[in-house]
Amino acid sequence: MDDILIKNVLLFNKKANVLIRGKRFCSVSAPADAQARQVIDGEGMAILPPFYNTHCHAAMTLLRGYADDMPLHKWLTEYIWPFEQKLTAADIREGSRLAVREMIKTGTVFFSDMYFDIEETAAVVQEYGMRAALGVTFMESHSKSQQQDKLNQLRNWVDPTGGRITLTVAPHAIYTVGADMLQLCSRTARDLGLKLHIHVSETSKEVEDCRREHGTTPVRYLDKLGVLGPEVVAAHAVHIDEEEADILAARGVTLAHCPCSNLKLASGTFPYKRALAAGCHVTLGTDGVSSNNNLDMREEMKFAALLAKGASGDPQTMPAHEALDIATRNGSEAFGIDAGVIAEGKLADAILIRLDVESMQPLHHLISNWVYAADSGIVDTVICDGRILMQNREFTKA
C-alpha cells in the first residue's frame, strides 16, 4: 500500500490523484480508488512545488523588527552585532525554531543557512522534518583553533536525518575572509563535495573596497583565486557588470537573489535581465529576518518579479512561471535535491494551497494568482521527503 494519497487536487490545469510511496511521488495520475495509509482530500486545493530558500540566517529571526530604517553601518555596528554577541546556543535554537516554523507555515521546505552554532539549527530542522544546507561560517576574526574545529566539523559530519541536512562551507565574504582562507574553504568544499556559500558584491562599498585593496571587483577577485565553480552559491550579486555575469555563468555559480533585503538596506538592484542573458543560474533567498523582515518566499517571489520588471523597464521580464521556478526548482537543483517539481519519481516535496479564498479568485491562471495575488496564509499542507509537516495549518510533528 502507498503512503499518501492526495485526492482531487488541482495539478497544473486539471484535477488529479497524487500518490506518494516512501520519499517519492509514485503517481500523479492515480485512480480515485487508490489505497494509501494516509488520504488527504485535495478538493478546493492546488498542489505546487514548495519553496527552496537559498540564502538565510535563520536564527536572526530573533532580531525581527529590532532595528529598521537606518544606515547600514549604524544598523550593523550599533544594533545587529552587539545583539548577536549576546546570543547563547539556546537563543540560537529558539531563533531557529521560530524560523523553521515560519518557513513551514509559508510553504518552504529547504533553506541554505549561514550562521553559528549550527548543531542547534540542525536539531530544529530534524525535529520539524525540513531540509537544510547549514553553513559552517568562516571569518578571519576567528581563532586558529576555532577554524580547525570548523574544518573538523565539516569532515566528521554525519547527517542525523539520513539525507535532509547537508553542511556547506561558508566563508562569510571577501571583506571578512582573506585570500588564503578563501582558498582553503574552496579546497575543503571540493574535497568534501560540499557547496560553498558566500556573500558576493552585496553593496557598492564592497566593490569599492575590493578595487582599492585588490585592484579589481569581487567576482574577478574570487575568480583569480580559483574559488568560483559549480559548487559556489553567491548571495546577492547585486553589483555585477556584464563580464562578471558571464564569469559567474561560465563557472556554473548559483546566484541567491534576495530582493527584499537589497531594497530594505538600499544595497542596490540585482541586474536580473543581465544575469539571465548571461545564462546565470538564479535562485531566490529571503536573507535574514533582520533585513526583510520575514521568511515568506511567496512575498519574495512577487518582489523579485515586480522589481525585475521595474528595474528593466520591461513588464515581460520574469513572468510568473519564471518567478515560481526561481523560487522552487532552481533552488532545489542548485543543492542537488531531486525535487522542486511535482512529477513521478521525484522526491515528494509539495505544498497544497487553498483556492477557495478571495485572492485566488477568479482562477484564470493558477501560477499568476500564486505569485502575484495570494498570500502565504493559504498554504494548507506542506510535504517534505514524503512526510506531512503541516496539515490544515497545524504542525504534525509529535
Next chain:
Amino acid sequence: MDDILIKNVLLFNKKANVLIRGKRFCSVSAPADAQARQVIDGEGMAILPPFYNTHCHAAMTLLRGYADDMPLHKWLTEYIWPFEQKLTAADIREGSRLAVREMIKTGTVFFSDMYFDIEETAAVVQEYGMRAALGVTFMESHSKSQQQDKLNQLRNWVDPTGGRITLTVAPHAIYTVGADMLQLCSRTARDLGLKLHIHVSETSKEVEDCRREHGTTPVRYLDKLGVLGPEVVAAHAVHIDEEEADILAARGVTLAHCPCSNLKLASGTFPYKRALAAGCHVTLGTDGVSSNNNLDMREEMKFAALLAKGASGDPQTMPAHEALDIATRNGSEAFGIDAGVIAEGKLADAILIRLDVESMQPLHHLISNWVYAADSGIVDTVICDGRILMQNREFTKA
C-alpha cells in the same frame, strides 16, 4: 450602555480596553468592567487603524491573472479593453463583491474607485458596510447624453448609507479627456464639494504625448487649465520633476501612490523622496487587480517602503510608521473621513490583528512587524463606522 467593548487589546505599547459608542471611539482607556452590548476579547491581538485605498478599479478583480507579463499596449488593447467591453452590470456587481470581500479580509475599510455602473459597486459597499468614494468616470469617447447622465447622477446622488459613500468626479486622464471636459469636471467637483479623481503622469508615454500635443508636461498642463486644487486626487504621479512636485504640493493635491502597479507594468518609479520634500500629500492605492494582482494594502505598504528605500538609495526613506500613515490616516484625511487613527472622538474604524503568529514574533516593534513581516491573513476583525464587518475572519453581514 456602549455598543462595543474591545478588552485587553494592544494599543501602541500597552494593553487597553477600547469603547465604541455609535459611530465613534468614546474611550481608549476604559475600565475592564465597562459594559457594552458587544464585547470582543482582544487578548493576543493589537488594534490598528485600517487601510484607506485611494486608487482602485474594484470590478476589475474579475481580471485577476487574466493578462500578465506583457507590454502595456498589448495588455490594454488585446486583453483588458476587449474583456471590459463584454462586462454587464451583473458582472460589475460580482467583480465589486469579490473586491469588497478581499478588501475587508485584508483590513481595508475604504476605497476610492474609478469604473462604470457605479450603482452596482455602491450596492455591494452598502451591503458589506464599507466606505467608498465612487468615481463617475468621464471619457471623451462617451456620447453627449452619457455625459449629461453622469452630470445628473453627480447632482442628484443620495448616499444610501447615510455617510459612508460619496461620489467623485473622475475624468479618466488627460489623454482620454479633452481640456473643455477637464474644466467641466473641475467646476462640477468644486460646485458639488466633491473630489476629482484622475490618472496623472503614469507613464513616460503620457508625458511625451502631452509635450507633443500641449507643449508641456501633464501636471503643468492641468495647472494651466486651473484643474489642480485640494479636491484633486492624482493617481500614480510617477513622472514628475521637482517643479511639478512643488506645484502639486502648493495646490494641495493628494497623490495616490501605487507601487505594485507601477512596477508590474514597468511604468516607472514614483519619486517618493522628492514628493515628500516638496510637501506633497501622499496616500496609497492598489490600483486595479489586473495590474497588481490583489487589493492587499499590507503588501502594498511593504512595496512602498522598500521601493522608496531602494529607489532613493537611502534605507532611512519611508520608515515603517510613515508607510503605515500613508496607508491609513493620510488616505482618510484626503477624503475628509474623520478617522484613520485610534483615538477618542474619531470615527470607529479599526482592525484587530493577531499577534500569536510566527511572523509577528518577537514583538520588538509592532508597526515594523505589521509593515515588513506580517501578512494580511492575521487580520482577525474589521470595524468600520462603529460596526463590526468581520470577526474571526468571518463576515458579519446578514
